[in-house]
Amino acid sequence: MKLYDSLKREFTEINVPKFCIYTCGPTVYDYIHIGNARPLILTDIIVRYLEYKEIKYKYLLNITDIDDKIIQKAAEQNITEEDHAQIYADAFFNDLKNLNIKSPTLITPISSKISEILIFIDDLIKKGFAYEKKGNVYFDIGQWNGEYGALSNQNINNLNMGERIEIDENKKNPQDFILWKKTKTGKKWLSKWGFGRPGWHTECALLIDDFFKDTIDIHVGGIDLKFPHHENERIQYMAKNSKELSNIWLHNGHLSIDDIKMSKSLKNTILVKDYLEENGVNSLRYIFLNSNYTQPLNINQDLINQSIDWVTKVEALLRTVNWGTAIGEVVLINETPIDEDFNSYKFITNFESLLDDDLNTPMVISLIDEMCKNINIQIKNKRVDLTYKKLLKIIKVLGFNFDIKKLDKKDIEKIKEWKLLIYQKKFDKADKLRETLKQGNII
Incomplete structure (x- = not known):
C-alpha cells in the first residue's frame, strides 16, 4: 500500500x-x-x-x-x-x-x-x-x-x-x-x-x-x-x-460549510448525530470517499443532495436484485463478467489497485458506478453474473451499510401480488402496493 x-x-x-x-x-x-x-x-x-x-x-x-x-x-x-x-x-x-x-x-x-x-x-x-x-x-x-x-x-x-x-x-x-x-x-x-x-x-x-x-x-x-x-x-x-x-x-483536509471553514467558534459545525438523523450514514461516507482524503472539502446542500441520490441509486439496485432473485425473476450465475470482446472485467483487481494507490476512493466510487451500470443491464436480461458479488465485497470494504431486508414468505407473496397486478394492468392497485413495499424497505 x-x-x-x-x-x-x-x-x-x-x-x-x-x-x-x-x-x-x-x-x-x-x-x-x-x-x-x-x-x-x-x-x-x-x-x-x-x-x-x-x-x-x-x-x-x-x-x-x-x-x-x-x-x-x-x-x-x-x-x-x-x-x-x-x-x-x-x-x-x-x-x-x-x-x-x-x-x-x-x-x-x-x-x-x-x-x-x-x-x-x-x-x-x-x-x-x-x-x-x-x-x-x-x-x-x-x-x-x-x-x-x-x-x-x-x-x-x-x-x-x-x-x-x-x-x-x-x-x-x-x-x-x-x-x-x-x-x-x-x-x-x-x-x-x-x-x-x-x-x-x-x-x-x-x-x-x-x-x-x-x-x-x-x-x-x-x-x-x-x-x-x-x-x-x-x-x-x-x-x-x-x-x-x-x-x-x-x-x-479541512471541512468547510458553504465555503466557510467549519469551526465551533463560528458555530457552523454539523454534529454527527444530527447529520446521520437527517441524511444517513451512507451519505456522509459517500461525501468523504468521493474526494481525496488529503483535500479540503466543502459541504453544501448540493453535495448532500448528490450523495443522497447516489445512495438511493445503489440501494435501489441492491434491493432489485434482492427481491428479483427471491421471486425467481432474476437468476444469479457464477460467471465471470466479460465485455463485448469477451475480455474479463477486472473489477476486484482494479479496486485493490486503487486502494493501494493512496486510498484512491473517488475512483473506487467511479468503479462502483460502472459496476452498477453493468448490473442494471444484466437485470433486464434476467441473469446477473459475479459482478454483483464483487460489488457487495467492495461496498463492505468501504463501510457502506445498506438496509437490504432478508425477505420472508409474506414479503415474497406481496411482491408476486404486485407483479401480478402490473401484468393485469391494475395500475392503481399496483401503485398502492408498490408504495407499501417501498415503505417496508422490501423494494
Missing part, C-alpha cells in the same frame, strides 16, 4: 505483516461533529481493507477526558467532571456505532494512564529534555532546532509570541510547551512536582509508547492538529525513545 506521508511530503510504500495504527480521538466535552468523523472514517477504510486482505493490525484510539473545557462545562451544569466526560464518551461510542466504524483494538481514556504519564514525563526530565518550574513541567525545544517544526514544515523561530503560543515567564523558550500543569481547579493528581494534570500534547505520545512499544506504521489525524499537537507529540516521543514516532503521518 502506498500512502502520502505528511512528514516526508512524499508517497511512501508500506508493506508489513502487522500494521500498527493510531488515531487521535475526541475531547469528550461535547458531541462530535462531522469534521471529527473524517479521520475516523479514513482509518476505518484502512482497517477494513486490511481485514479484507487478511492482514493483521493493532488500532489504538484515545479519548481525552481531562481538559479545561470539561472542567468548565461540568461546573456550568453542576455535575462532576467524570460524569460530564462519561455522558459525551457514551455519545461518542454511539456515534461510532451509527457511523458503522469497526471497533478499534483498544479505546483508551487518558485518565486511566496518569501513572504512566508521570513516568513518561519524569523520563524526559532525566534525559534533559524537560524541566520543572514552579510546579509546571515544560518540554525544552531548544535542543531540537532543525527537527522541531519538520512535520508542520515551518521555522518555529518565526512564530510570534502570544499569537499561536501562550506567553509564560516560567519558560526557557517561548515555544516550550507544558507537559504537567500545576492547577488548583478541576480534577488533579499528586505528582513529585505537586498537584496538577497532564498537558494535552503528552497524551498521544504516551499512549503510543505504552501500547505499541515501538514506532508505529500509520498515525491518522486532521490537518488542523498538525501544529502544534502532532508536532509536540512527535518531538516528545523522539526525545524519550531516540526514534521516529510513526513511519507515515496521514492527515486529512
